[in-house]
Amino acid sequence: MILNVWKTQQLGIKTIEHLSMVFIALLIIIFIGISIGIFLYNRRNLSDVVLNILNVIETIPELVLLVILMPFLGIGFRPTIVASILYSILPVARNTYVGLTQVDQQYLESARAMGLAEKEILWHVRIPLALPLIAAGVRIAIVFTMGVVTLGGLIAAGGLGGPIQTGIHLYDKNIIIITGLWIGILAVMVDSIGSWIEKRLNRRYGYD
Amino acid sequence: MTPSQKFFKKIDEIEIKNVSKKYGAIIAVNQVSLKIIGGELLILLGPSGCGKTTLLRMINRLVETDDGQILINGQDVKSFNPVLLRKNIGYVIQQIGLFPHMTVKENISLVPKLEGWTEKEMNQRVKELLELVSLPPEQFLNRKPKELSGGQQQRIGLARAMVMDSPLLLMDEPFGALDPILRKQLQEEFIRVKEKLQRTIIFVTHDIEEAFRLGDRVAILRGGQLIQVARKNELLVNPANDFIADIVDSNKKFRHLDNLTIKDTMLPLEKKYIFQADETAQSAIQKMIEEQIEFGIVLENHHYKGAIKLNQLYANQEKKLKEISSQVSTYNSTDSVATALDDMKKNNNFIGIVMEDEPIGILLSDELLSRLI
Numbered sequence: 001m002i003l004n005v006w007k008t009q010q011l012g013i014k015t016i017e018h019l020s021m022v023f024i025a026l027l028i029i030i031f032i033g034i035s036i037g038i039f040l041y042n043r044r045n046l047s048d049v050v051l052n053i054l055n056v057i058e059t060i061p062e063l064v065l066l067v068i069l070m071p072f073l074g075i076g077f078r079p080t081i082v083a084s085i086l087y088s089i090l091p092v093a094r095n096t097y098v099g100l101t102q103v104d105q106q107y108l109e110s111a112r113a114m115g116l117a118e119k120e121i122l123w124h125v126r127i128p129l130a131l132p133l134i135a136a137g138v139r140i141a142i143v144f145t146m147g148v149v150t151l152g153g154l155i156a157a158g159g160l161g162g163p164i165q166t167g168i169h170l171y172d173k174n175i176i177i178i179t180g181l182w183i184g185i186l187a188v189m190v191d192s193i194g195s196w197i198e199k200r201l202n203r204r205y206g207y208d
Numbered sequence: 209m210t211p212s213q214k215f216f217k218k219i220d221e222i223e224i225k226n227v228s229k230k231y232g233a234i235i236a237v238n239q240v241s242l243k244i245i246g247g248e249l250l251i252l253l254g255p256s257g258c259g260k261t262t263l264l265r266m267i268n269r270l271v272e273t274d275d276g277q278i279l280i281n282g283q284d285v286k287s288f289n290p291v292l293l294r295k296n297i298g299y300v301i302q303q304i305g306l307f308p309h310m311t312v313k314e315n316i317s318l319v320p321k322l323e324g325w326t327e328k329e330m331n332q333r334v335k336e337l338l339e340l341v342s343l344p345p346e347q348f349l350n351r352k353p354k355e356l357s358g359g360q361q362q363r364i365g366l367a368r369a370m371v372m373d374s375p376l377l378l379m380d381e382p383f384g385a386l387d388p389i390l391r392k393q394l395q396e397e398f399i400r401v402k403e404k405l406q407r408t409i410i411f412v413t414h415d416i417e418e419a420f421r422l423g424d425r426v427a428i429l430r431g432g433q434l435i436q437v438a439r440k441n442e443l444l445v446n447p448a449n450d451f452i453a454d455i456v457d458s459n460k461k462f463r464h465l466d467n468l469t470i471k472d473t474m475l476p477l478e479k480k481y482i483f484q485a486d487e488t489a490q491s492a493i494q495k496m497i498e499e500q501i502e503f504g505i506v507l508e509n510h511h512y513k514g515a516i517k518l519n520q521l522y523a524n525q526e527k528k529l530k531e532i533s534s535q536v537s538t539y540n541s542t543d544s545v546a547t548a549l550d551d552m553k554k555n556n557n558f559i560g561i562v563m564e565d566e567p568i569g570i571l572l573s574d575e576l577l578s579r580l581i
Contacts, residue, residue, distance in 0.1 A: 110305030
C-alpha cells in the first residue's frame, strides 16, 4: 500500500522538489536574516521597530499570507518561497541581533583594549560568538519553512503538498496519511541535521 | 594592510595631570596628579571603588577623562587615535578575556594577523612568548582556552598583551581571582618576566602583600583621590596619614610579631593539594587543571615525599609522581615566622611546607612581614 501510494503519487520526485524549495528558501532566509541582524546591530534604535514588524508578519496565518501574496506573485513556486522567507526571517534576524549584542563583556573589553576597531570586533569576536544562537534561529526557520512549503502545494507550488491536496480531493485517506507521515519524518530528519550543526557550532564557538 | 604606527619606542615618563572622572553624581577619580617614571612598576593600590581601575583605563582611553590631561612622553593621549593608541599599550585584566573560539595561538596572534604579519613571523613570536611565560609551545599552541587552567589562561593573557612588544603594560588585578598559592607562583614568575622585559608597568591591585612584592613604588588611592605615592619602605616607615598606616598595618598579625608561630600564618593544607606517590603525572595534570592549582604535595603512606609543580609535569607525563617530585624546604609548625621567612628569602623560595608528623600546611613568603622583621 505504501509502495503503491509512493509510486502513483511520485513521492520520490516530489520529495526532491520539496526539499529543493526548502533549501532555496533557507539560503535566502539565512542571507537576509543575518543581514538584517547585522544591520540592526549597527542601528540599534531601529531594532524595536523592525523586529516588531517582523513579529506582526509572523502572526499572520500561513495560509492567509499565501493568499495575500497571490495577486502580486501569481501561484506556485514564487509566492511559496516569498511566504517562507517572510515567515522565517524573524527567528534568524532576532537571534543574530541578540547574539551580536549580548557577547560577554570581558571579550569585548579585551578586544577593545588590544586595539581592535569596532568593525574588527564585529567580524572576529561578535559574529563567531553569536553563531550558536544564529544556528538556533535557523533551526526554527527550517521547521517554519517545511510547513509553508507544504502549504504551497495547495497553490500548485509542487512538492509534497501536492499529493496531500490530491488525497483531499479524492477522499483518499491512505495518500493523506502516508504523505503526511513522510513529511513528518522528513521534518524530523532535516531538523536533526540542523541540531547536529548547532551542536558543532556550540562546541566550536560556545562559551563553555 | 599597512602595519600601524609605533607611537613610542620606550617610555620616558607618563604624567597624569589633575585628572578627574565623574559618573553621574559619583566622582570616580578626583583631581589626581601622578608621575610614572619610565621603566618602573607602579602599583595603584586601594579598596574597591577607589577609582584605581578607572584611572588605569583612562591611560589607554577605554575611559575618557572629564578633566585634566594624561601625557605619555609629553604627548597628550587624546592626540592619538584611540584604537592605534591601544595597539601600543598592553593590557591584562582579571577575567583575562581569552576568546573561547580561538586557539592559544590564534588568541595571541590576532592583532599581528590583522596587522598583516606573515605566518612565519607569527609562529616565531607566539613561540617566544609562550616560552617566556613558561608554557611549552608544542603542548599549548593549539589548545582552546577551556582546556587550560586559570593560571595557564592568565599566562596566555600576559603573552597576548605583550605580542606587539609595547613598552607600556597596564594590568588590572591579573592574579586577583586565583588560588593563593597559585597567585604566589604567578607573582614569582611575573617578577622574573618583568626583569627580563624591562617594561614600564602600571599595576592595579587591592592586595597589599602583592603591592609590596611586585611594585617599585606604590600609589594609594581612596575615594577617587591620591593619598600618597612612595617607595615601599617609605610607606611602612613614614605613612602620610592614619588611613595608610591602617592599610599597611591592617593585618592583626603585625601586632604581635614576636610571639608569632608558623602555625598562625600558614595556609592549612587542603585536600586538593595532596597527591599520592603512585599517581602518574598525567592524572595529576588533570586534577590540577580541574582544581585550578599548579602546586601539590606528594605523600607516600602519609609520609611527605616531595612537591610537584604543574609546569614540570608536562615533560614526564608517563612517570609516577614519586620519581619526579622535588624537595621544598620544610619547617616545623612551632618555629618562629621570622626564622622561616628569613630562611626562605635566603634560599629564594617562596613556598615552604609546614610539618608536624605529616605535612599540615603551606607557608608562603610574606614580603610585608619580612620587611618588618
